[in-house]
Amino acid sequence: MHVTFQLATEIEAALLVAAAAAGLADAADFKPDVRTAEARHGDFQANGVLGYAKARKLNPRAVAEQLVAALSPALRDASDVAIAGPGFINFTLKPAVLLAWLRQFGTAPALRAGAAAAHAGQTWVVDYSSPNTAKQMHVGHLRSAVIGEAICRLLEFTGAKVIRDNHLGDWGTQFGKLIYGYKRWADPAALAADAIEELERLYKLGNNATPDGSPELDEARAELVKLQQGDSENVALWQKFSDVSLAAFQKIYDRLGIRFDHNLGESFYNDKVERIYRELTETGLAQESEGALVVFHPEHPRFKTQPFIVRKADGASNYASTDLATAAYRAEHFKADGIVVVTDFRQADHFEQLYLTVRKWFAAKNYRLPELHHVTFGAVTGEDGKALKTRSGDVIRLKALLDEAEDRAYAIVLEKNPDLPEDERREIARIVGIGAVQYADLSQNRSSNYVFSWDKMLALDGNTAPYLLYAVARIHSIFRKAGVAPGDAAAEAGATSPETAAEISLARKLTKFPDAVRLAGESLRPHFLGLYLFELAGEYSSFNNADKVLVDEPAVRARRLLLCARTLLLLETGLGLLGLRTLTRM
RNA sequence: GUCCCCGUAGCUCAACUGGAUAGAGCACCUGCCUUCUAAGCAGGUGGUUGUGGGUUCGAUUCCCGCCGGGGACGCCA
Structure with missing residues (x-):
């Protein structure tokens, strides 16, 4: 069939x-x-x-x-x-059709080939994470990184060539103050020990030493001007700041399974804005207003009066100018068919103005326009709805969050599975702990603010990563006991169509995987896939409880092994698309 | 002031973008380990979807008005 x-x-x-x-x-x-x-x-x-x-x-x-x-x-x-x-x-x-589907799409390549039609031949640029250099990543950076990576994987799975671009905040006035602080108070030992920690300290010192109207602030501005004019000492310092920042970020990214293709930050576009001013002016889109170059959108209820400022009155570029240049670069250099930017919802206005402007600009110049998407999510706040702080008043660092997640998972492993070797307990704790943090963001679809809670972020019961990983581990356990590899053709050869209520229910759920991937990919909302995987794991758990797999009757055993193998394949594939790693034992 | 997002069970969230009887987890209660991992399974309690209208075969979803929370609004990113 x-x-x-x-x-x-x-x-x-x-x-x-x-x-x-x-x-x-x-x-x-x-x-x-x-x-x-x-x-x-x-x-x-x-x-x-x-x-x-x-x-x-x-x-x-x-x-x-x-x-x-x-x-x-x-x-x-x-x-x-x-x-x-x-x-x-x-x-x-009918059961025979369910079986036919499960046989036909029984391998990872077959799934990938089936899903690849959606974005075949397309190139998508995904801009996510995008932290500021010279600062530690904190919990506010988590959502963009986790959601962005899942979107990348979904787009890849559905056939796209994906370019991961980390649009770093690596340019701007703060570097004058940082250089000012660095030149006066840098501690070589502290830099060697934890460079980014020391840069944060120096920035704070620099910032505190340069209040508005002070001569110190003029000195800091002078440092910035020197940097912008290519002063070799300051450029070298700026490069050092970027290098140590990226190295620190990569330690976090490694734990989250993220690797960027490019780190084209704001500095990269700083010299690409003249063209923006020229083309927006010559197409009549931009106009002078109070000394600045701005774009209005007369058809829009608010942007007809709220300007999109593309060049400041002092002639300097800003966020809008570099983002316009970024859009052009992605369309022209990367030949993007789609551009996705993942940030919190507070930037919604900015991106609406940006994309309105890009559409008109590209149309006026007859440039090829990519699909433009702004993927938003709520900000992470404390219980009071305000910016998140620890008891000591600092923001919660991403590293500390991930460490805590692993520690909590380790305590559970010790309790549940004390006989496993220490190495394996640590590995399980890593995968379960980090997975729980990732899944906390991937299991929900909320653009309202996100109230941070350790217990919520690190929950290990219910609709969480451990539940999904546990189902995976149990299936592996069955194959270990059976002495065959998951998907082994000989073990499945005599499989008959699903018969029991639990078998049929599981088989039916398995065939819905393509719809979940399509839905998540088209809407750029990974939580649809997370929801499906949770339901699939639930069907499997019910099946596992109701029907014993390793029974004597060859046909029953074969068809149940097939169901186990397909469940495992889809859970591992799906969790992989969300950016989670899986286990064979836990 | 203008505009945007959000409001669903005691708590945290879903609901396939307008579909059928609004579903999960946590918490609480009842069962199930001499049987492939109980980080599990089966079942129960819990709802005027903030509120008042409207649109239609059908509304948590779309429109209008209120109430409450968050946010953006000329030289930060």
Whole structure:
């Protein structure tokens, strides 16, 4: 039997054929709207009949009956078809079809090939994490990094060439103060021990020593001017700041499984802004206002009066100028088909103005316009809704958060599995602890603020990474005991179609993986995949509890081993797409 | 003042972008380990989806008005 990766798409196509065959009035306008259904209704449901019938003042159930009568024999053989409610068409796949799908998409390459159609041949630039240099990363930097990496992996899996670009905050007035502090108070021993810690201290000293209106502030500004004019000493210092910062960031990124292709920060675009001023002016988009160069958007309720300032009155560039230059660079140099920027929601206005401007600018110059996306999330705050602080008043550092996560996970491992070797306990603690932190951000879809809580971030019960990892570990355990590798062809050879309620329920869930990946990829919301994996792990756990795998009957054993192998494949693949590592034992 | 986001069970969150009886976890209660890992499974208690209208076959979802929380609004990024 032939099955496709996206069964929903296959059913949708069959319904379109049926619409034409049934002679529906303007059948070409009929949109089947097939989606995954709640299990009690079937595997997939077509909702399109309702809207179609309503627009033409037809009885939706009668239209549904016409369509069902005209369905291809292949689809009628493959599924139970039922008309329900006001006019839904429900499709429940037969066990033999479930088995066929599981056999056809039984390997990682097969899954990847099936999913790759969505963004095949496209190049996407993803801009995420983007911390400021010379400062430690804190918990506020976590979400962009975790969500951004998951989006990268989803885009790659769905066929795109992904360019990971860390748009560092590595330019601006703060460097004058940092250089001022560095030249006076730098402690070589502290720099050697923990460079970024020392840079933070020097920045604070520099900042405190240069209050508004002071001659010290003029000196700090002079340092900045020297840097901008290419003074060799200051440029060398700036380079050193960048180097030690990136090295420190990479230690965090390594723990999160992140590696950037480029670190093109604001400094990279600093000399690419003249063109922006010129082209925005010559296309009539920008105008002088109070000495600055600004863009208004007359069609917009607020941006018709709220300016997008692309050049300051003193002639200097700002965030807007470099972001415009960045968009052009990504479109032209990387030939991006899509650009994704991941930041917290407070920058929503800025990006709305930016993208409005880019669209008009590119249209006026006849440049090829990539898809432009701003992926937002809520800010991380303390219990009081204000910026997050520890008891001592400092922000919580990302390193401390990850350390704490591993420590808590280690304590649980010691309690649950004291007999494992120490090395393995540590490895489990790393994967479970970091995974819990990642999943805390990937399991929810909220643009409201995120109130930080250690217990929430490091929760190990319920809808968390450990629950998913535990299901993975249990499946590995079964294969260890069976003495075969997951996916072993001989072990699965005699598999029959799923039969028991738990087998069928699990098999049905497995076939929904493509829909979860599609949904998460198209909407750039990884939590849809997280939700699916959680539900899949739940189905597996129920199955694991209800049906013993390693039984004597060869056909039953084979089909259950197949179900285990596919569950493992999809859980490991899916968790990998979210950026989590998995275990074989825990 | 203008505009944006958010408000769902005691708590933390879902709800496939308008679909069917709004679902999970935590907490609380009842069962299940001589049986592939109990970091688990089965079940129970818990809802006027902030609020009042509107749109329609159908609204947590869209529109309007309130209430509450957060945010952005001319030279920071």
